Amino acid sequence: MLPSQAAQSDPESEPNRSTEPDVVRSVIRQLRVIIRALQGHSRMVERACGISASQLWALWELQRTPGLNVSDLSRRLSVHASTTSNLLDKLEQRGLIERRRPEKDQRIVRLYVTDPGMELLDRAPAAPQGELNRALQSLPIGRLDELNQSLDLLVEAMNTTEPRAGLQPFDGKS
Template sequence: MQPAPVAEPAHKVLRRFRVVFNSVKAHLRAVESEAGVSGAQLWALSVIRQQPGLGVSDLAHAMHVHQSTASNLLRSLVQSDLVHSLREEEDRRSVQLYLTPRGQKVLAKAPGPFEGILPDALRKLDPKALARLDRDLAKLIELLGPEAQDKNLPLGH
């Protein structure tokens, strides 16, 4: 039995999603090729450069990711000598993050925008268009079912 044909408007939207996903993938490939780090690592480096001395929680908040995700990113950045962390004297559990000279060089040769082309493009949308897109995507996610709705994913401040 063949699946029911998808209506033409749905085909158009699917093609648009593919354009978005392919653009993001192409940018990430360019980042990895030119800078030698992943897109997420590049974004983390740029946040640390903008806010020297910030902590892991602050980095996670700035990147809209879970703290464990930020910790994993940092582990690889520290091991690659792109970031160094200093423990605070008063609270030895707390660290302050700084770029190394090598981390500065990676940022200097990396293509922007550092946070990625999708967040950059979304920020450029008219506020009403962005609000409409948010509502429409929320409806789409609801139709995809409970497994698509990650309750642990931070969606903003």
């Protein structure tokens, strides 16, 4: 059998031709549950704290590891550095974080949560991204790899016109 014939006879490699509409509906429902849970939690965070869920997540990360730079924080939040800078501008304007240049190289900026930021964190609920992160980390690595591969296939099949969408924070506003 030729490799191309093997791929054609492999049911896992064949696209769904609506032969399993119940499975498709189930996946859509599960995605809605996840999205709505994130949206609801994001709205609750904003009501409780007066800041966005993304801003709260950034504060949590800076509390956990004081002195991060923008690049390190961007990696932890899985967002683009320019998005992180904009988020930090808002937190700094509210007096919740401060930027320090303690090193000889003044180009390096270290980030710290201020006392008002710590007070906000003391009364804040968990950020929704943190809850999603916690849930994903609780999965066995094999299942997490399978989920990642399946989501890669789904994103690819959607032919998205927004390749950088994954580098933008989710604030539950849509």
